[in-house]
Amino acid sequence: MSTLPVITFHGAAETVTGSCHMIESGGHRVLIDCGMFQGSKTEKELNYRAFPFDPRTIDALILTHAHIDHSGLVPKLVKDGFTGPIFASAPTVDLCKVMLPDSAHIQEMEVEQLNRRNKRRGRQEVTPIYALLDALEAVKQMRPTRLGDWCETAPGIRFRLWNAGHLLGSASVELETTGNGKPMRILFSGDLGPDNKLLQPSPEAPTGWDHVVMESTYGDTDRQEVTETRRRAALKAEVKAAINPDGVLLIPSFAVERTQELLADLVHLFETGELPPCPVIIDSPLANRASQIFRSYARSLDNGGLLLRAFASPYVRFTESVEQSMALDQMHGFHIVISASGMCEAGRIRHRLRNWLWRPEATVLLVGYQAAGTLGRLLSDGAPIVRMRGEQIEVRARIRKLDLYSGHADGPELAAWLKKRLPIGGTVFMVHGEEKAIEGLRARLADSLPNERLVDPRLDASYRLDHAAAVEIVDTTRKPRLEPRQLGRTDWHNDFQGLLLDILAEIGKAADERARAKVIRRLRDALAAE
Known part of the structure; x- marks a missing residue:
């Protein structure tokens, strides 16, 4: 019996990061993506936990693309016993x-920095999710796969890739x-x-499917029509508004593709x-090394010639060493710095922000999605004060947003993509x-499919598939890793940081020592009442 x-x-699932979907068929298991969770500390803590499956039982992994929220836990998967092939485009x-x-x-x-702090605080040391050797081992298992070519991952399971237009x-x-008679297409x-x-x-992709798993990142967003002219005009306006003889334009950006797009348009405007x-x-x-890869594929890219001219521009330079990066603090005259990470959660942009956020002559231009609980989302939402490495920083810089460089389709584009995949x-x-x-996406798809066939799965939810339906498999013995209310939202750590800032602000407003003591007494009374 099949x-x-x-x-x-x-x-x-109900969040934007950590992409990882498993198909089980005929006794075989295949993963689509194995990404890292980003966003709040509660979500990121999932990266340190054991996988909710045994990596040794996975036959193969297929990667949709290289962004860390889709590929970032692959070294951990290998570290924990996965030995199968990893299929992806070249x-x-x-x-x-x-x-x-x-x-x-x-x-x-x-982790090294955190452990130094933990040692001073008398706390236990922590270990990285994985090490460099794990990442190098993972790369050895990767198999370059051409778009359109059928490949077998396990007996009874095959796949082929189609251009998604999101990233190189x-x-x-x-x-x-x-494995169930009539082929099922997902x-x-x-x-x-x-x-x-x-x-x-x-x-691109064919039509006629049994089931579709689709992204919904901007399902509720309707951008105005994005044209090359409009995008460059918007960037030009932001740069002109940011120009200050003693200032800087900081652009937190994903190192891969977004950085290269911004660079090409800036050089075109010059x-x-x-x-x-x-x-x-x-x-x-990372952007420097990624740009070398973009150079090698330039002939296959739209506007590849412009990108090569941008790399060769006399106005553009890349920093590599820590010393070169730190020297940027001493630069005079208006300049533009594009630095990772795009959500301001790690990397060199954190240092740049610590150095400039409190200065009114600086502008920070957010050009990508900012997940809930990230520093980028706090800045995007207008936080007047933020905390970085325990330091309180007043936000005096101009915070601007430009969504026209998003790598994701908006709501109307997502709906149009799905309608082209019907039936x-x-x-x-x-x-x-x-x-x-x-x-938002559900509402846009209402005229394409009935509501009961539009499903937003919970984290770790399983569904049995036939050609006309998906039935959830309810396991009351399995405790969820996170509750839905903990996903895609700020967490207790964000609330705690906000409370500290509120306390400092209240004490700062107090007229004298007696008034400050009164604020502290009220806080202690509130804690005692609990």
Whole structure:
């Protein structure tokens, strides 16, 4: 008797990061993505826990693209016993060769700093999620795969890749299982790029599916039509407004693709005389290494020639060493710094922000998605004061947002992509989105599929699939890793940091020592009452 396939959502369920979906069919297991959780500390803590499955039982892994929220836990998977092949497009493999070791380096560096603090505080030491050697071992298991070519991952399970238009090498995954008689076709969208992206063509995929797993990151967002002219005009306006003889324009940016797009457009505006040239510093070793990969694929990219000219521009330079990065604090005259990470959670942008956030002559331009609980989201939401490494910093810099460089399709583009995939016989699973985005996408898809076939799965939820339905498998004995209310939201740590800032502000407003003592007494009374 044949067994129906089962899909389980081990990440990017009711949240934007940690993408990881498992297909089980005919006694075999295949993962689509194995990404790192980002966002609040509660979500990021999942990266340190054991996987909710045994990595040794996984036959194969397919990566949609190289972004860390889709590939960042692959070294941990290998460390914990996965020995199977890792299939991905050739550019994704090349990018992972620099991104995964970089991720390991960041973890080792940050854990070393944390352990120094923990030692002073009398706390236990912690270990990184994985080390550099784990990342290098993971890369050895990667198998470059051409778009459109069928590949078998396990008996009865095969797949092929389609361009997703999101990032160099990004792909949607067409997966077919044949262990239940009639083949079942499932499409995993991966992250879908918007229309009129600078370097990537529009997404592609066939029609007619049993089930579709699709991203919903901007499902509730309706951008105005993004054209090359409009995008560059908006960037020009932001740069002109930021120009200050003693200032800087800081752009927190993902090191891969977003940085290269911004660089190409800035140099174009310099070349055409639409902006006065100024120094542009790419303060990210990862962006430097990723740019070398973009150079090698330039002929296959839209606007590849412009990108090569941008890399060669006399106004552009890359920092590599820590000393070169620290020297930026001594720069005079207006300049632009593009630095990772895009959500301001790690990397060199943290140092740049500590040095500039309190200065009114500085501008911070946010150009990508900011997950709940991140420093980038706090700045985006207008926080007047933030805390970084225990230090209170008043935000006097101008905080600006420019969504036209997003690597994700907006709500109308997502809906249009899905309508081109019809007919769909079963379920559309909406993943990789927060609650508002998912509900926004649900409303947009109401004229394509009935509501009961639009599902937003919980973390670690499993569904048995047939050709016309997906039935959730309820296991009351399994305790959820996180409750839905803990995903895609700020957590206790964010609340605690906010409370500290409120206390400091209240004490700061007190007129004298007696008034300050009164504030402290009220706080102690409140704690005692609890």
